[in-house]
Amino acid sequence: MTPLALMIGGCEGIIEKMNTNGSGWVIVRVNCIDLNIAVGQRLRFYSGHASNFELPPLLKAKKAVINPPSTGSDCFLYACLAVLHHGDENLRKNPQRFSTYKDWLNDINLSGISLPVGLNQLNRIELLNPRLCFVVFSWSSSNGVSVLRQPRVEVACSRKVVLLLLLNKSANKDEEDKHWCGIVSLDRLLNSKSGLYHRKWCERCLSSFVTDQKLSEHREQCYRSNEFAVKERVPTEKRSVLSFQNYFKTIEAPFAIYADIEAFNSPLGPHTREVMHQKVEEMEVSDNEQVCSTRSSSSSSSHVQARPDEGMVTGKTVFITEHLPAAGGFLLVAREGMKGPPLKDQGQVKLVSSSNPLECMETFLHELERVAREVYEWNRRHSYQTAEADTIASQIFSESSNCHYCDRQFTDTNDKHYDHDHLTGKFKGAACSRCNKLAQLRRRFLPIFFHNLRNYDMHLLFSTALGNMKNWKLSVIPQTSERYMSLRVDFPIAEITLPKGKKKTIFFTLQFLDSFQFLNAV
Template sequence: MVSSQLSNNEHKKYICDRCLHYFYTSDKLASHEEDCSSINKCKVLLPNKKNNKLTFINYSKKEWVPFVIYADFECVLKPVVEARAYSVHEAFSCGLYLKCNFDDELSEYRCYRKVNDDDMSPSEWFAQNLQDIADKVLEFFNNPKPMCFTSVEKVKFEKAETCHICKRGFTENDVKVRDHSHFTGEYRGAAHNKCNINYRDARFVPVIFHNPSGYDSHLFIREVATGFPGRVWVLPQTKERYISFVKFMEDQRLSFRFIDSFKFMASSLDNLAKNLKQQPTLRKVFGQDYDDAQIDLLTKKGVFPYEYISSLEKLQETALPPAEQFYSSLTDSDILRKRTYI
């Protein structure tokens, strides 16, 4: 198969299993293997017939993370006179949504807008709120709730024949235990003792931005790194772009893992918002609280005169700017007047 992919030549090829280089004689292959085996020395282990299947064992990855943060920054575009730059982006607001996956009443939205030049910067506010959120999240880890175990659940536990975590059956030698959520106290099912021990709650909070490596991270990474104690781990792509980075709390009992949603959904927020209309659960979830017109607004990116907002003072204006001020030189696009003026 490899030989046919290399060329249409029907002559026999001798291929090195380590690097896939090929030769036309066995002697040349043998000579090559002496050198090849000494490069990046490692021991090659192949599975035997009794152990030749890969199975999923990281069962803790099946569990929802208890908390997740979705965040975004907005900037004023201050014009500059330099030939190589058009404007300087300076953050004036930040918003974050803390989503709790085990109790939605604990979910909350926080936002901040800088009004005057001497006010706290949005990046400083963001770092302070991360520390505050860390303190609240750690309260749940430090105070696990006892299991609520009813008589009905006791009967289910005694009759259970499979582990609810790994989905494998119990044997006579297995220790069957009761698994429960440490955040709610809810009984989740019967489990192997080993599965239950490894079924740990994630001690990190994902912080999700859309394309932070190319934009948002430059606005806040310094304040997050130095604003409160704890080391920072960075996975760089280049000197200025990061694939991901992690901020650990000082005692390392919790960390914030910054994730780029663009890596998973490689499209603009405008297109992603439009795709929401195709989701069958959209109206099921929001239909009771919002009418069709409101849902239509939720599923599109709002218009904003980004280049017009060149100072904090312009944010205090009480009337919309002229329609031509909504022009974007980045996309060379304008907006329809009917979308701006009602």
């Protein structure tokens, strides 16, 4: 079977699974398939292992891992030999040559072990080699080093520990798709130049210590039980209580937007209706079932998708209409008492309408971005008001002995600060230096409230124009795979030059929130 046939068969299987076991979406047709084929040199794999494996650049730079030579499936043998004899001068100079290891090939007994070696075979290899104990780690550029196999207590105390690294040679994470490497310095592998440069690490739980004496004392405790060891994180006496620190979230935003989207029911096309009727017949739906119009989300492109309301049985519903967005509107509201001129769109309802649903939603989102840029410029110019001189406020500040945020007492190291509102200039209270820094006004933030956003408006946004907004980075808080509680959008709004000449991009945040979810808190 050709690769193209395999790809088509896989797509058909995914579509069938989605139609029968999914959320009720119906695939009408595929408009286009974009197939990109790249010509390159093929890697030669042996039983899931690469004979010409290259270490990732980050690992290679640490010089703590030896990538042994391999004919395909014997990389485990050469990785162990590299660890056992890493002090040999010839091995240090030529770790990739097979001739370097020829005198040590009988040092490890692999009788009856099938190659390539997997993690489940290490217990048997330890029985064949009474003087060895294996500890296995994994590594990724995002998560760093983690323990895959810890040494057993009764084995590790009397044997030489061999540290091995099991790496993925490709994006596939199956166990057969691994490559064994030898770790010659665990400290060098885990240490970094930022704070952990000369620390000693325990190979069983990855705890770090400053001196060898502290490490040896820890190992006596760590190797007392065969239970899976974890890092001991005991809070200190000064930090034994967690306290609220996100004080910036308690500060009211300078501006907020209240928005809504209106849609109309549109009949589905004849082709779409025919496909849906066929699906109902295949599932043996009786003739007396009710044909209902459901609220669904759909794009305005050449293919139509319908989604049933929650609670309806997917296989027993025929969709004859769809909801298409026709208009969107929003109102920009400013916080009371702010100093500075009002914005142009402040207090006025802005309406966007079009007969084309995609064009309507794109224009609506572009208008929101335009207002966000105006809010950013206003905050940059007018949100740094100085504190107002007030006799009563000055008296309260001088008599205060505790921070009005964290209630900690002011000391020589915990300075007292005059905390004021940077939008109105009014005094808020006496704050310690730590809380005064945490309670910063979010000047690159604009909340946008929709009523019932989670159940309705969010579907219209995602099914039409959100994917066409350039430079918008989306992040959601999902409730299900198709229902989101809130949506966050970050887009670049400015660029600044740092002292050393580097450029830094400034992002603005649009937070789409559902006001309907706040009713339970009232």
